[in-house]
Amino acid sequence: MKTLKVGIVGCGGIANGKHLPAIKKNGNFEIVAFCDLIEERARKAKAEYGTQDARIYTDYQELVKEELDAVYVLTPNNAHAPVAIAAMKAGKNVMCEKPMAKTYAEAKAMVETAEETGKILTIGYQNRYRADSQYLKAACEHDDLGEIYFAKAHAIRRRAVPTWGVFLDEEKQGGGPLIDIGTHALDLTLWTMNNYEPASVTGSVFRKLADQKDTGNAWGDWDPEVFTVEDSAFGFIKMKNGATIELEASWALNSLEVDEAKTTLCGTRAGADMKDGLRINRVKYGRQCVEKPDLQAGGVAFFDGVETKPDDVEQKIFYDAIVNGTPLTVEPRQALVVTQILEAVYESAKTGKTVYFD
Template identity: 65%
Template sequence: MTRKVKVGIIGCGGIANGKHLPSLSRLEQVELVAFCDIEVEKALKASEKYGTSDAAVYKDYGELLKDSSIEVVHVCTPNASHAEITVAALEAGKHVMCEKPMAINSEEAKLMVEAAKRTGKKLTIGYQNRFRQDSQYLKKVCEQGDLGEVYYAKAHAIRRRAVPTWGVFLDEEQQGGGPLIDIGTHALDLTLWMMNNYKPKAVMGSTFHKLSQNKEAANAWGPWDPEKFTVEDSAFGFVTMENGATIVLESSWALNTLDEGEAKCSLSGTKAGADMRDGLRINGEAFGKLYTKQIALGAGGVAFYDGNVESDADMEARLWIEAVVNDTEPLVKPEQALVVTQILEAIYESSKTGKAVYF
């Protein structure tokens, strides 16, 4: 890749500074030329650290989109504005990387898919866990057919006490939900991708507000304010697919359990199984005996050398920009992310009505 790709960032908060900006700044072919945030100070700070010398700063994303030199836009705003900004950016002729979840409901997610098709511009969603070493390895195992037909799976997104207390994470109106839409979305995306199955048939779900009202609670980021905690603290789903395959999805920010694990999946197939619970393990039987293989993912093995392993966020950014430059499909397709959104929405709906949601 030789030509420079001019990128604009809309939303300069935690996820932009924690993932998108560091990874994009390490790509020689990327120029970060525009920064936008409703809190202009955040955009200014990001511009000073990551932008070109003449980078522009905006409060209104509509003004940023008027710059015809910007080829790619990253949408890193609260969930409720993902669809509106993404559709506007696509219609302004930009390729869009939108942070997960795709949208707060399937109706808005569909508008995003339609806008991408209508404009001919690329759209991808920030499911960076697909780019982890264990995920990449397990995907190859699945594609090779080593597991056979995967007919049962678990999507794990369990935190014992790690409620994000900053920003708008606890605001249902801005976020559309709590741990299910925040971290459950990663686990479900991984699971569907491994199974290569995007045809849900029915969903049952439960959401809980059992620990959210605890005052002075133990928490990784300090106690939360119960009055501002308007989203669920845990959520669980039971998904059956058209071909009969079954997925159990578990998610929590606060749950009385020692069985923690985030952005992981377990797969059971007709030939073998796999899980990410303790590193990456493959299990099966051979010659009348059971076996468990632990996959050695480290690149080191030599004293004082751990290997130069590309991080998941760096690989995500690199492959996304390569897809733009080479006019190829991004790894995370918007149609796949739409199905994730539809299932999450169905879990919330089922929890409210007490009934199964059928597709």
């Protein structure tokens, strides 16, 4: 197996919580360069995951000059585009965390750079690799649901506002729960539907709970002074073929209906949701029925099974695309449409008008 030399830009939470452990587990990567604005974070990541002679940088422009097969862009959202574009122009393949970029214009520039340079660009939508997501995608591809004309993208937390890093900073992130977790739910919905042609978006964005105290938040009370993004957002999306999608996202909402990175699909033959595991509803032999596939990896008393984590699958697909030329699961133009719709929700909420696409 060929070993790929890679560099990491951004050594914070998403790097240490997701990518670095998965890269190490894969075994076919060598991390030979680390970059972070806070040098100590880069040094800490090197000590745990890097090669002995891995280089440390605080400027990504220096890292992309290295002889690398790929660069991982694991920064706040406002740096995704400049880092990814610089890496691709320097001849590197890129794995970029979600969302693709802070704005549609930046995401479009990333896609154009990938196409101009011929480098691989993929985005970290790892929820596609879950067992329930894969099963539902297969069902859709086999036309089990028929024409999917209505869907919901769920990203609702009751009280789980991230209080660390720059999550609450609109300038660095571009938004709150919509761009943070709503992006996963929307990506999952568009991907399972295989529909990437939006016609219009109407959005509502709220900041109703952010100034409250004694919040009951999962990670402790947030600071209202630095909470500059929305606490919830909702979108109504019409696709060019007439299909309709409702998008819901919140970090804080007085709701007992809590779902994250899930989708509901309604088709002419059957429907599906992820509310209580994956459920497929249909009429069979003249009766309404609900089917729940067994997605556990085990099956016998003495074997629990080995469930492959989505993070691990993500790394394998990226590796295979670089080494073997196999197709990406998350294509850049798909991720571009996700960013286009998210931006339209914000724009519609700001102007009070529906955003229409050509």
